Amino acid sequence: MTFTPVIPIVLLVLAGLALTGLALVGGIRARSAAVRVAWLLRIVMVVLVVIVALRPAIPSNSQGPTASGGLEVYFAVDTTSSMAAEDYEGEQTRLTGVKADITAITEALIGAQFSLVTFDAAAVQRVPLTTDASALESAVSVMTQEVTVYSRGSTIDQPLDLLTSLLEDSAKRNPTNQRVLFYLGDGEQTSGTEPKSFAKLAPLITGGGVLGYGTAEGGRMLEFDGFADEYSTLDYIQDYTQSPPADALSRIDETALGKIAQELGVTYTHRVDATGTPQLVQGIDVGDLEVEPGNPGGPVELYWVFAIPLGLLVLWELVRLSGAILELRPRREHE
Secondary structure, three states: OEEOOOOOHHHHHHHHHHHHHHHHHHHHHOOOHHHHHHHHHHHHHHHHHHHHHHOEEEOOOOOOOEOOOOEEEEEEEEOOHHHHEOOEOOOEOHHHHHHHHHHHHHHHOEOEEEEEEEEOOOEEEEEEEEOOHHHHHHHHHOOOOOOHHHOOOOOOOOOHHHHHHHHHHHHHHOOOOEEEEEEEEOOOOOOOOOOOOOHHHHHHOOEEEEEEEOOOOOEEEEOOOOOOOOOOOOOEOEEOOOOOOEEOEEOOOHHHHHHHHHHHOOEEEEEOOOOOHHHHHOOOOOOOOOOEOOOOOOOEEOHHHHHHHHHHHHHHHHHHHHHHHHHHHHHHHHO
């Protein structure tokens, strides 16, 4: 079972506990069994909302391409709102380019072990080291920008501590393995803090690259509510520092990205389209391989299973409230 929460798990748990606590208090104070049952069902609703927001999924049982080799490949991907800017290959999002490049690099390095780290308000290892390329590609295919309302600005050094821990632990477990790191982002630092140096990672890797996405002119960013369904808004993120407010623009900071590359001891490449991928893996040796082609498949989303009873309970709550309102009207008219 895997989870892709629509908001940070800490906030989700805190909100769930707070709402559950309120419902428990209401149930304890209830004066009739019917009212207690109503509060109990509200607790069930809270639990279902939390589960739906966690977006549970079952990983595919089918095994994708696997092989044995001595190379570990780490991807660190910026998933802040700015990566939704529509200035890649015309009006596509920057994350579109990120997904294409990760897929191409993975296919070029079959036999390596792969790991995916994403970062926005927090850094998370989405895929632990695996030789199953399809597992990585499945995770990349569903990768989205952060939920707009929870955006706290961009911090380009957000994954530094997590990457340090992952690389150091791996070096202790498998000292003979080679490790490479690909950092994919737009270099935009909007949190108001000075980013830390990536230099301490340089001794832990033997190659990789920093890949930059975006343009100097900038691009607009659609808001994201965590679902991207037919009910989601198609409004663009606004810049309220202007009067009147206007569509916010995100611009690539190649100076910041170049500095990260210099600290890591790797090459910086500005990615404007999906061509020229072979140069990104030039000189990277996977090692001796035994490849199993496999049959890749994607994960099975389960949140809809819990959304059905949640919808029924919401409908029940609306009916109950409507009945209560209708009962109040005659009383008011009589008064």
